[in-house]
Amino acid sequence: MRCIFCKRDSTKSRSIEHIIPESLGNIDHVLPRGAVCDTCNNYFARKVEGPLLDTQWFRHxxxxxxxxxxxxxxPPMRGVVPxxxxxxxxxxxxxxLTFGGSNQRERDVLTDAILTGRAxxxxxxxxxAIDPRLMSRFLAKIGLEVLSERLLPVDGWNEKIVDMTALDPLRHFARVGDRPEKWPFSRRRIYGEDDVQQEGDDGYQVLHEFTILCEPLPEPGQLDLYAVVCIFGEExxxxxxxxxxxxxxxxxTAHDGTSPLYISDRLPLPSIFE
Ligand SMILES: [Zn+2]
Known part of the structure; x- marks a missing residue:
């Protein structure tokens, strides 16, 4: 097995890669041991996922x-108590409502203000606002992993992903991050964060979901591959x-704004991998 990011031999790696971080509630979607080597797994946790999840949008x-x-x-939200x-x-x-201060003095002032009725x-x-650069790199990481997960049933999926040079700029952007300067992503709200989806008799709340979209380009034989991810109701x-x-x-535009996530079971597997 080789790592899908650094391409090094990862046979001895122990990490099980979570496609979406556990801190966003994901326990189901993982890649097999070695798909992402220990070094890359650790790098993403420290340099991409950790700092991003600590930003205000994710914390809130x-x-x-x-x-x-x-x-x-x-994690707490940061509020203002006039x-x-x-x-x-x-x-x-x-x-x-539960309040907390970051030190004892803050807690004393806050308690006093609440008890005396001033607060x-x-x-x-x-x-x-989401940090655009961290978010792009986070999506680049998730994107390559979503594609890998989709191709797990295909024989030789690991070599195919590793050897596909068209994915090298994305790998580099996720894993090193120095170029290109920007990697844009599409962002829009597709449902309310609190919406409960109905499936049979049980309601459940969707924290995240993802799919791969293949879009043919005007040039013959060319196509774009997109990873589409929904986190807290935003696509x-x-x-x-x-x-x-x-x-x-x-x-x-051609699909009246429908998210590919809603028709993901009808989207074809990228033909290049057949
Ligand atoms: Zn690696």
Missing amino acids: ARSRQWVPNKRGLI GARMSADVWLDGSK RSVYIPIIE FAINLGEPEIASYERWL
């Missing part, structure tokens, strides 16, 4: 959705071959 979404990290802790003239950590569980409200900002799409999303936008 994880907090609202009550998704614990690997140690079982729910009555105490300070910001504070806030957890919202149903109608129950009557808390404002929690709505965070829209993200990244082109696995080049830093360009024009053909994805064309696809959306």
Whole structure:
């Protein structure tokens, strides 16, 4: 087995790669041992996933959705308490609010302001911005892994992924990150974060899902491959071959804005792998 990112022999690697991080609630979608070597697995955790999940958009979404990290802790949102003239950590569980300060002094001031009735409200900002560079690299990592997962049933999938030079710029961008400067991605909300999807009698909440979209290009024999991922109700799409999303936008227009995620069971496997 060779690592799908650095291409080194990964036969002795022990890591089981989570396509979406466990801290986003993923326990099911993993790649077999060695698909991503220990060094690359560790690099992504420290340099891409860790810093990205620690940004405000992810912290707030994880907090609202009550998704614990690997140690079982729910990250707080950062709110402002005007009555105490300070910001504070806030957890919202149903109608129950829990406050926290980052040190004892902050906690004392906050407690005093609440008990004396000066602090009557808390404002929690709505965070829209996502660090574009970290997010692109995160999507590049997920994209190559989603493609690999899709091809697991194909004989020789590992060599095919490793030997496909068209994926080298994406590998480099995810694993090293120095070039190209930008790798754009498509982002749009496709359902509410709290929406409960119905399947049979059971309602369930979707934290994340993903698929691969193959879009033929005008040039004969050429196609674009996209990884499409939904996280907390927002759909993200990244082109696995080049830093360009024009053909994805064309696809959306031609399909009245339907997400490929909704018709993923009808999308063909990329013909190049047959
Ligand atoms: Zn590696």
